[in-house]
Amino acid sequence: MEPMAGNAWFYIRDHHQQGPVGLFELKKMFEQGVLSGETFIWTKEMKCWQMAKSHPYFSEDFFLTDYAEQPQENLAGQWKEQQKDTYPYGRPFVRYIARLFDLSLFSLFLITLVSIFSPKFVVASSPIFIFILSLILYILVEAIILSIFGNTLGKSILNARIRTMTGEPINFIMALKRSILVTAVGMGFGIPLINLICSYFSYFDLRKNGKSTWDRQIGTVVLYGQVHVSRILFVSIFPIALFIAGIFI
Structure with missing residues (x-):
């Protein structure tokens, strides 16, 4: 079984915490471009929300090649804006x-x-x-x-x-x-x-x-x-x- 394959996954899209979805469905959304490496994801095995591209499992399968081919950008401002959608302090x-x-x-x-x-x-x-x-x-x-x-x-x-x-x-x-x-x-x-x-x-x-x-x-x-x-x-x-x-x- 793939790591955390049986878990329910949640993700941020259009400023909403959405889910749950299975790992297969989540992977399909990445493959089809519905979600990107900057998408925040979370499952019960994780302590907090984090970007998909920073997750070891997804970075290996989906984002490593894509980001290696692209010039590095300063995503600090974008990261800060997206982090607001995770509501880390529970609202x-x-x-x-x-x-x-x-x-x-x-x-x-x-x-x-x-x-x-x-x-x-x-x-x-x-x-x-x-x-x-x-x-x-x-x-x-x-x-x-x-x-x-x-x-x-x-x-x-x-x-x-x-x-x-x-x-x-x-x-x-x-x-x-x-x-x-x-x-x-x-x-x-x-x-x-x-x-x-x-x-x-x-x-x-x-x-x-x-x-x-x-x-x-x-x-x-x-x-x-x-x-x-x-x-x-x-x-x-x-x-x-x-x-x-x-x-x-």
């Missing part, structure tokens, strides 16, 4: 606001549902209590959504996808474990102050390693693509507007 801001958006949307649904059957409960409850309750209940809801649709609405809007290390959509058990860890380790179950501390350490952990603690433990990977600023504003404003509405209503 913590995108992940955080996507989750807040999903939680806010679920909270709105939950409040509406409870208001129908028990209006007094909603009136008597503080916004913080409702947020913590929504956060805990969302653990199961998110796991169901991820196992059925493969993604949440917030992540879809912000062009992020959750996959296993082999490139497959995550199943219910894996999604449930991930949701529990995100809620506990990443958000401290929404408890004031503890939530801030957990978010602080999770942010710097993601910035340092490129993967969150829960993704490393469970074996999941988050793929990112470029996002228009209008989508970021929409996803950011929705939770804020909902919170303000909860205070004044």
Whole structure:
């Protein structure tokens, strides 16, 4: 068997992290010129994204002759631009606001549902209590959504996808474990102050390693693509507007 032939491969194209594809399909894209030696690639055996031409396996089979025949160019600027597409620090801001958006949307649904059957409960409850309750209940809801649709609405809007290390959509058990860890380790179950501390350490952990603690433990990977600023504003404003509405209503 060829080295890492059984792995799922991911690659950067048009500023999007794409995949998974098998090694055969990846090789065909190189041979047909769809991808080049400057294309960033990644598989679970690799610690980080790197250019295909710098990977020992691909440099021997595809790029050694081509680059030997061409004059050497200064690709420093191009390399820097392409490295932005790999998002080596995990895009913590995108992940955080996507989750807040999903939680806010679920909270709105939950409040509406409870208001129908028990209006007094909603009136008597503080916004913080409702947020913590929504956060805990969302653990199961998110796991169901991820196992059925493969993604949440917030992540879809912000062009992020959750996959296993082999490139497959995550199943219910894996999604449930991930949701529990995100809620506990990443958000401290929404408890004031503890939530801030957990978010602080999770942010710097993601910035340092490129993967969150829960993704490393469970074996999941988050793929990112470029996002228009209008989508970021929409996803950011929705939770804020909902919170303000909860205070004044």
